[in-house]
Amino acid sequence: MTLEDRREARRAALLRVGISLLGGPCGPAVNVRAVCRTASLTERYFYESFTDRDEFVRSVYATVGDEAQAALLGAVASTRTARERAEAAVEAFVELMVDNPERGRVLLLAPLSEPALSRRGMDLMPGFVGLVHDQLSAVDDEVEKQLVAIGVVGALTTLFIGYLDGTVAASREQFVAHCVTLVMEANRSGHE
Numbered sequence: 001m002t003l004e005d006r007r008e009a010r011r012a013a014l015l016r017v018g019i020s021l022l023g024g025p026c027g028p029a030v031n032v033r034a035v036c037r038t039a040s041l042t043e044r045y046f047y048e049s050f051t052d053r054d055e056f057v058r059s060v061y062a063t064v065g066d067e068a069q070a071a072l073l074g075a076v077a078s079t080r081t082a083r084e085r086a087e088a089a090v091e092a093f094v095e096l097m098v099d100n101p102e103r104g105r106v107l108l109l110a111p112l113s114e115p116a117l118s119r120r121g122m123d124l125m126p127g128f129v130g131l132v133h134d135q136l137s138a139v140d141d142e143v144e145k146q147l148v149a150i151g152v153v154g155a156l157t158t159l160f161i162g163y164l165d166g167t168v169a170a171s172r173e174q175f176v177a178h179c180v181t182l183v184m185e186a187n188r189s190g191h192e
Contacts, residue, residue, distance in 0.1 A: 011049040013039045018060035023102030028114045030057055054116035061117050064106045065124045071096045072131050085135050086183040094176055097160055104164045108157060128153045138187045152186045 001009075017039040021030045032053055036043050050056040075092035079085045097104030107124075111117040133149035156179060162168035163175055170178065 007048060010039075010041055010045045014041065014046060014049060014056070015060055015063050018056060019064060019106055020102050022057060022060050022110050022114070023064075023105035025101070025105075028057075028110050030060075030114075032056075057110075057114060057116040061106060061110065064103050065127075067103065068093065068096055068107060069124075069127055069131065072128075076131075076135065082135070082137055082187050083180075083184060086180045086187070089131075089135070090176055090179040090183065093156075093160070094172070094179075098163060098172065098175070101164060104160060108161050108164060125153065132183075132186075135183075136187050148186050152183060155182060 014035060017035050018030065021034060021038065022028050030053065032043055032046055035056065036046050046056070050059060071092040072089050075088040076085045079088050097107065129146075129149045132152050133145055136145050136148055139145040139148055159168060159175070159179060159182075163170070168175070
């Protein structure tokens with residue numbers, strides 16, 4: 001293993017720990033010592049990859065955001081119909097955000113309480129809106145398509161936050177079915 005390989009492995013280990021600490025069930029619990037202790041690394045190795053705690057938190061958040069966008073793009077890539085796309089996208093997002101709740105809490109809940117992420121949720125929004133926008137095949141008007149995409153992302157974000165924080169009491173199957181229906185109905189709104 002080269003020096004660069006070892007450095008990347010340490011960085012990846014720190015990011016994995018960051019996901020579990022930032023996405024912990026009791027809320028974000030991230031400080032440099034806790035991260036290093038949990039990763040079994042010294043602070044020296046922390047600072048070889050990150051300038052400070054806030055940069056680390058933003059990197060953890062960006063990592064999960066990139067995973068979410070990649071999962072969504074991958075899910076819809078081989079689908080043919082609007083229903084298949086909606087089902088695949090919702091299922092992929094549920095697998096990443098609900099089946100791995102620490103990732104969901106990092107992406108959706110941490111920006112609500114972590115000062116280092118105060119604007120990050122809004123920074124990722126255009127990417128998710130763009131993904132939804134591109135799937136709205138039944139909406140012809142571009143302005144309407146943009147409005148629908150923003151509304152769908154907002155609604156889904158609120159639903160996922162509620163599911164993760166326990167205020168939405170539904171089975172996983174009910175939750176997935178509702179989200180798919182929401183996406184399908186939004187796509188139909190262009191013809192009403």
